[in-house]
Amino acid sequence: MAARLLLRTCPLRVLQLRGGTAARPLQRAMASAGGIPTDEEQATGLERRTLQALKQGKDPYSILKPKQYTGTKTDPHIVPSIGNKRLVGCLCEEDNTAIVWFWLHEGEPQRCPECGSHYKLVHHELPH
Ligand SMILES: [Zn+2]
Numbered sequence: 001m002a003a004r005l006l007l008r009t010c011p012l013r014v015l016q017l018r019g020g021t022a023a024r025p026l027q028r029a030m031a032s033a034g035g036i037p038t039d040e041e042q043a044t045g046l047e048r049r050t051l052q053a054l055k056q057g058k059d060p061y062s063i064l065k066p067k068q069y070t071g072t073k074t075d076p077h078i079v080p081s082i083g084n085k086r087l088v089g090c091l092c093e094e095d096n097t098a099i100v101w102f103w104l105h106e107g108e109p110q111r112c113p114e115c116g117s118h119y120k121l122v123h124h125e126l127p128h
Pocket residue numbers: 090091092100112113114115116117
């Protein structure tokens with residue numbers, strides 16, 4: 001009767017007595033290792049590479065909103081490209097419904113034929 005009462009009131013103590021070794025109550029593995037892992041700790045593959053690049057201030061897959069440029073000769077719109085030219089569409093004014101398309105070539109900044117905004121092609125390496 002006393003043993004049954006002991007089982008009900010203190011099961012941890014009974015486990016230690018029966019096994020002879022330090023038996024521990026059941027716990028989740030994550031709780032014993034220091035808590036729930038963060039996104040960086042459990043990310044793999046492409047997600048892991050992206051998180052590491054973002055930590056270094058890089059944006060290899062263009063996830064973040066692009067930086068705003070004024071479009072002047074000294075601060076042209078930067079257009080990343082894996083080749084030596086790229087087709088660019090300029091929405092010259094905010095209310096325009098027609099897009100002006102033109103080819104942007106590597107080298108000096110080029111102007112939009114309609115509004116005159118400057119665009120510069122910058123070589124962009126793909127991460128893999
Ligand atoms: Zn334009």
